[in-house]
Amino acid sequence: xxxxxxxxxxxxxxxxxxxxxxxxxxxxxxxxxxxxxxxxxxxxxxxxxxxxxxxxxxxxxxxxxxxxxxxxxxxxxxxxxxxxxxxxxxxxxxxxxxxxxxxxxxxxxxxxxxxxxxxxxxxxxxxxxxxxxxxxxxxxxxxxxxxxxxxxxxxxxxxxxxxxxxxxxxxxxxxxxxxxxxxxxxxxxxxxxxxxxxxxxxxxxxxxxxxxxxxxxxxxxxxxxxxxxxxxxxxxxxxxxxxxxxxxxxxxxxxxxxxxxxxxxxxxxxxxxxxxxxxxxxxxxxxxxxxxxxxxxxxxxxxxxxxxxxxxxxxxxxxxxxxxxxxxxxxxxxxxxxxxxxxxxxxxxxxxxxxxxxxxxxxxxxxxxxxxxxxxxxxxxxxxxxxxxxxxxxxxxxxxxxxxxxxxxxxxxxxxxxxxxxxxxxxxxxxxxxxxxxxxxxxxxxxxxxxxxxxxxxxxxxxxxxxxxxxxxxxxxxxxxxxxxxxxxxxxxxxxxxxxxxxxxxxxxxxxxxxx
Amino acid sequence: xxxxxxxxxxxxxxxxxxxxxxxxxxxxxxxxxxxxxxxxxxxxxxxxxxxxxxxxxxxxxxxxxxxxxxxxxxxxxxxxxxxxxxxxxxxxxxxxxxxxxxxxxxxxxxxxxxxxxxxxxxxxxxxxxxxxxxxxxxxxxxxxxxxxxxxxxxxxxxxxxxxxxxxxxxxxxxxxxxxxxxxxxxxxxxxxxxxxxxxxxxxxxxxxxxxxxxxxxxxxxxxxxxxxxxxxxxxxxxxxxxxxxxxxxxxxxxxxxxxxxxxxxxxxxxxxxxxxxxxxxxxxxxxxxxxxxxxxxxxxxxxxxx
Numbered sequence: 090x091x092x093x094x095x096x097x098x099x100x101x102x103x104x105x106x107x108x109x110x111x112x113x114x115x116x117x118x119x120x121x122x123x124x125x126x127x128x129x130x131x132x133x134x135x136x137x138x139x140x141x142x143x144x145x146x147x148x149x150x151x152x153x154x155x156x157x158x159x160x161x162x163x164x165x166x167x168x169x170x171x172x173x174x175x176x177x178x179x180x181x182x183x184x185x186x187x188x189x190x191x192x193x194x195x196x197x198x199x200x201x202x203x204x205x206x207x208x209x210x211x212x213x214x215x216x217x218x219x220x221x222x223x224x225x226x227x228x229x230x231x232x233x234x235x236x237x238x239x240x241x242x243x244x245x246x247x248x249x250x251x252x253x254x255x256x257x258x259x260x261x262x263x264x265x266x267x268x269x270x271x272x273x274x275x276x277x278x279x280x281x282x283x284x285x286x287x288x289x290x291x292x293x294x295x296x297x298x299x300x301x302x303x304x305x306x307x308x309x310x311x312x313x314x315x316x317x318x319x320x321x322x323x324x325x326x327x328x329x330x331x332x333x334x335x336x337x338x339x340x341x342x343x344x345x346x347x348x349x350x351x352x353x354x355x356x357x358x359x360x361x362x363x364x365x366x367x368x369x370x371x372x373x374x375x376x377x378x379x380x381x382x383x384x385x386x387x388x389x390x391x392x393x394x395x396x397x398x399x400x401x402x403x404x405x406x407x408x409x410x411x412x413x414x415x416x417x418x419x420x421x422x423x424x425x426x427x428x429x430x431x432x433x434x435x436x437x438x439x440x441x442x443x444x445x446x447x448x449x450x451x452x453x454x455x456x457x458x459x460x461x462x463x464x465x466x467x468x469x470x471x472x473x474x475x476x477x478x479x480x481x482x483x484x485x486x487x488x489x490x491x492x493x494x495x496x497x498x499x500x501x502x503x504x505x506x507x508x509x510x511x512x513x514x515x516x517x518x519x520x521x522x523x524x525x526x527x528x529x530x531x532x533x534x535x536x537x538x539x540x541x542x543x544x545x546x547x548x549x550x551x552x553x554x555x556x557x558x559x560x561x562x563x564x565x566x567x568x569x570x571x572x573x574x575x576x577x578x579x580x581x582x583x584x585x586x587x588x589x590x591x592x593x594x595x596x597x598x599x600x601x602x603x604x605x
Numbered sequence: 606x607x608x609x610x611x612x613x614x615x616x617x618x619x620x621x622x623x624x625x626x627x628x629x630x631x632x633x634x635x636x637x638x639x640x641x642x643x644x645x646x647x648x649x650x651x652x653x654x655x656x657x658x659x660x661x662x663x664x665x666x667x668x669x670x671x672x673x674x675x676x677x678x679x680x681x682x683x684x685x686x687x688x689x690x691x692x693x694x695x696x697x698x699x700x701x702x703x704x705x706x707x708x709x710x711x712x713x714x715x716x717x718x719x720x721x722x723x724x725x726x727x728x729x730x731x732x733x734x735x736x737x738x739x740x741x742x743x744x745x746x747x748x749x750x751x752x753x754x755x756x757x758x759x760x761x762x763x764x765x766x767x768x769x770x771x772x773x774x775x776x777x778x779x780x781x782x783x784x785x786x787x788x789x790x791x792x793x794x795x796x797x798x799x800x801x802x803x804x805x806x807x808x809x810x811x812x813x814x815x816x817x818x819x820x821x822x823x824x825x826x827x828x829x830x831x832x833x834x835x836x837x838x839x840x841x842x843x844x845x846x847x848x849x850x851x852x853x854x855x856x857x858x859x860x861x862x863x864x865x866x867x868x869x870x871x872x873x874x875x876x877x878x879x880x881x882x883x884x885x886x887x888x889x890x891x892x893x894x895x896x897x898x899x900x901x902x903x904x905x906x907x908x909x910x911x
Contacts, residue, residue, distance in 0.1 A: 148783060168785035184780035186773050188897045197773050198784050201766060228897070358892070 099124045099283045100252055105154035107140050114140040116307040127274060127284040129294040129315055132304035133327055133527040138287050142254050146178045147171040177245030178254040183237050187230040191223055195244045216243045219273050234261040234384050252283040259290060261384050264588035271297050291320035305329050328528050344374030347547035348516045349408040355394050363387035365394060368573040370566060372547040378576055379562035380551045383591050387571035388551050392520045396429040397422040409516060420455045428514035430506055432521045438505040441494035446471040448493055449508055482507035499530035506534050517541060520551040535561050569593040613740050618814055620852030621751045622806040626830035627844055628755045629802025634834055636795035637775035637902035641697025643803050644827025645704020646678040650807025652708040655818040658721040668808045675804020676797050683796040687789050690906045712818045720816030747809045759841040775900030778907040788907050836885055839898045854880045
């Protein structure tokens, strides 16, 4: 180790070990970062990235190992101590309070002696300075995800941080918003602030980061210069093996329409929800249509409307295989050979305390395979379905029929997708098929979606991951604020066009229409 | 004393214990904790308040003992739900059952004994003004406290950093923890405040409302206080209106009965509950207001990762 050069580092974390029960989440990890450097922290889900940054930010205490700040050994007992040193953090799952205003949210992260009255003015000044405009009196619940992230960033900037930690900041942004963020980060770096940047998106790491530390299964595997690597070589370091490329030969001519949405509108009961407005979309046999969009633009409402979790008032708005079924519930739609995979795998897609075979019964009870006969559950049949699913989709588990909660995120996702796939549905609707899943499992799921479509089914994928969308879909529609764009052939869309659609370019703007 | 004056005075007496118990529970719930043990904390406040006042001869000592009894009960709840992570609903219900049983045991020796009544704070000149004097200035200290506490709570919740922290902890305990706030400690404090207020409400019953000890004398007021918190959408000023609305309808029912109007007594005694339900339905029409003020984490246990 380079002890002599240690004094030039802003932050060093040496030989960090963190043990949770049996799991060594961090196993002898060392990371160092200079002022003005944008340093990437890479790794798959569960590699220990979040644990390491939580230790640096004081939310967790290391089992062993030492932190150095500007060359001096330090103990960061809690986040307040980290902020005192000059460490700010933007969380992946924002640490914001929906029911409070922007100013109140920021005040909560500042020292107690800050004058809340004068804060609104400071927020406006700093946010405009860095090109992150914010209205101080807006309620967080009313803001878009991009705006919420701005609050987190401005909250850090107000503390004049020397080190800014960002946990997957671009996962929730449109490409244009991400570009804006990079400008801000580069400006901060040029002012001497260090940035610790966690991301899954290797292209952007190559674009803005000066240095990279890569973790795998809690261990440090490499320290590399991202400029000298390719996205593929970085991915291989993260996964520790070659990532199988998904084979997406473009399908032939699509067949007859299997899923049609006609002027589908759905008002929302939830004051923080999104109403769907006149959505038209047709998916034919043999094709995959993807719905892109920034989180919180009506994706979950759209999924509910298509799946029948929220039936429509008008029966003609949803047609499956040509028959109207808008008023039908999810079980009746399943009987029409449709299958649905919701976004949250735990709690919505699977009951955590149920064994996998019982989770099979929950979506198969009314649709064959004999898991339910004359109202009685046939456990043997349910276990057979479970074995088939787990074998086909390589679900790794300790016992033959474990509780859903005991599976890791990626394995459970393979199970909830596989459970619907084994029904060989004619229509499959998936919300966020690979969210928070490691690269290997994601490739397997994507390949299964493509194979299902090529065998003559209609597949509708709702996703925020643009790389995934371009990898698997034949046509792409974009949803923003409950309105859906036309579905364009994937090869005709550029990243930039999608970004504009995500920002609402296709929305019917009544004020503009009135003006012209 | 005119009839109207008497009616208004009884309305104030009927509303005071509800308001005291409810404002404490409002703060507890704002921090994300649902304590269904209000009835139990209240009755313990009543019996301990009475016993202390009777033994010492000092009503003010009784008030202090009532407050303390409420706090002790609430700390039992806090230890179980916050430290041992038991279910808040089950623990709250047991707290009520415990309070009702334990108060009967403690109170057995005091049943039927003459109580010590909390004295009216006599304000020179002001109390002597006809009509307005007795209504505005002729009360004991707990009536004034029942009005001052909600105003103080409103100030703290909406004007101070402490209030912001309480709302933050109740709104999203994971975020509050991530920012470095001690969620459990804030909740302990809010639960203790709720217990203190419930204890005061109980002391008011046995030292002012009917200055004697009668078993089960809280007679469901703790549950009404819980309903009032929801009714108020967790806003202290609405809570004051709600408590007085409930007290008014209740007293009006009694007077109508006394006047011999031919309405079944059961209907009259259910009237306050009916009015509360109707008011709840009307309020729930404004979903945004309800959603913004409802503590999102209410009833959920919080365990920080270590």
